[in-house]
Amino acid sequence: MRLLISLFLILSIAACKKESENRSPEIRITAPTDGRTYLVGDTVLIEAEVKDDRLIKSLKLSLFETASKRTAGEVKYFQLNTQQHSFSYEYIIDKKGIQSGMHYFELMADDGENQNTAFVSVQIQQKALKSMGLIFIASTPLGLELYKKKLQVDLKSWSI
Secondary structure, rough: OOOHHHHHHHHHHHHHOOOOOOOOEEEEEEEOOOOOOOOOOOEEEEEEEEEEEEEEEEEEEEEEOOOOOEOOOOOEEEEEEEEEEEEEEEEEOOOOOOOOEEEEEEEEOOOOOOOOEEEEEEEEOOOOOOOOOOEEEEEEOOOOEHHHHHHOHHHHHHOO
16 A cells, blocks of 8 residues: 555656756758858848747857857847747947958857757958058148158058
């Protein structure tokens, strides 16, 4: 009899146990296309479909330099409370000193218990700077004089 009561109690407790989640959020980045080239100052449209069997709590969007794995731009956070979300965000590549080369966007979804991450690679290039010349003001015995000089500079050899 005690065995039967013990078995009944164990089964009752097991039946009341909270169902645990075993799936991570699913992320599918639909834009930009992998390997696309952008210039510093461009706006990149990031689009993705995110879904989960539980409520997605947040998304985090980051831009990284591929070679160094360092953050190459501002990290963006988005609060959600939905099982499915069509994500769309215009990311401006505006960080001063960003290196030309391969980078990747990372989109992370978090449902409070599990996380998942998707990536898309992009090529980022510096804009060529255009030099208009040099202007300076000099003090002379006759007063202030304005000087203007055109410069010949090979912009391809410069880096920022």
